Amino acid sequence: MINGCIKKDATCQRLLFEVYAGRLMTVCLRYASNREQAEDMLQETFIRVFKYIHQYRFGGSFEGWLKRTAANCALKMLQKKTLHFFEIEHDLQTASPANISAVTNLSEIELLKLISGLPDGYRIVFNLYAIEGYSHDEIAKLLRIKTATSRSQLAKARKMLQQQIQLLDKMPVQL
Secondary structure (H helix, E strand, O other): OHHHHHOOOHHHHHHHHHHHHHHHHHHHHHHOOOHHHHHHHHHHHHHHHHHHHHHOOOOOOHHHHHHHHHHHHHHHHHHHOOOOOOOOOOOOOOOOOOOHHHHHOOOHHHHHHHHHOOOHHHHHHHHHHHHOOOOHHHHHHHHOOOHHHHHHHHHHHHHHHHHHHHHHHHOOOOO
16 A cells, blocks of 8 residues: 555555544644644645655554654644743642543543643643653754743643543533
């Protein structure tokens, strides 16, 4: 399939899209502030994948290469709309830890919804650090911010997510 895409075979390209579009849409949804923006990111991802697939060296995970491409496309699109990162004080007040049952009762979709509701800077740093596995130094270089800003954005994102989970835990169960 990959070799077919390198040769620009439309059948292979369609198959690659069908196999990976859902997984890459999940990546895009983590960075986007709404579904339409995520769809634009996904489209840009596949344009880039088909343009640069010849650079894939078959050395690592192909899916990992695709996901990194999706994350990079999402970041480039977000940087075009000018991201705002806010410096915060170093002595963050820590929220009390969320109830473990509240966290384990959340579905993946509910958790993604909470993450997508974070402000842009919080959401992007949280995704890059907690999900994609980037270090704060790598995030700082990628986003052209200070390492301390990356750390503070992550701390604020975690705190906000904790507060949202605590609120969900206190809400009555609807049947």
